[in-house]
Amino acid sequence: MAQARGDLDQFLALEARRPDWRQDPFRSAERLLAAGRLDEALSWARREHRGGLAYV
Known part of the structure; x- marks a missing residue:
């Protein structure tokens, strides 16, 4: 909703x-x-992305 507004x-x-x-x-x-x-964009871009599939 926030995105649409x-x-x-x-x-x-x-x-x-x-x-x-x-x-x-x-x-x-x-x-x-x-x-x-x-500055905020750079801060978000530097965050570590934790997600996706993990293979064992």
Whole structure:
């Protein structure tokens, strides 16, 4: 909903509340970059992405 309303701050708050393995830091960084919020975009881009499949 936050995404549809264009509420970037609410979108980021919801993304931060997701479990680490469900977060998509690069998607958040792209949105911040498009909004001209470069420092925050860099911070999100530097987050470690924990997710995907693990093979044993």
